[in-house]
Amino acid sequence: MSATSTRRPLSLIVPSLLAIAMVLSGGCSNKAAKARAMTAQTGSNCYAKALPTVGEGGLAWGSTLQTARQKSLNNCIRYAGRSGGLPGTCKVVLAECKN
Template identity: 55%
Template sequence: MAGKTARHCLFWVLPCLFAINLVLTAGCAGKNARARYSASNNGSSCYAKAVPAAGEGGLAWGPTLDMARKKSLDNCMRYAGRSGGTPNTCQVVLSECRH
């Protein structure tokens, strides 16, 4: 008798869980997707990329070349340190402004 009750309960529980899952998923699907970060800030037309000898580098945007270079070096040092690289070897390898 206990086996019959368990199967009967399972017959209703699984479809209910599936329906709840669909409702929750549908509620999130309509929201606009937003990027976690913006490729460039409003008004930032210059960018720079800095890379270390080992590890991850950094790309940054700024209103001037000097600001973009400074930010990319800061990012490079941070990312290289996190990735087990060599932060003290970061160098800017690319910098330019869009027109």
């Protein structure tokens, strides 16, 4: 008397599970990706860069030169503390508007 195994080989189960996982997660793939980098908003033709004496600074865009300067200074204060610098040493080093 010989016993036959009803178990499916592992080589068929793994691809089946992968196929099911891909089908179930496929609905999420059509979502629009969000931009990770800061980009200029429509109408923002002025930019400014602020740097601390040590650490990372901040670059920002704004509709006016004053707005860009303030945003970059705020970004510099935020990032300087995270990167080992002193937020109180942040200064705007570049500020201009494009044509």
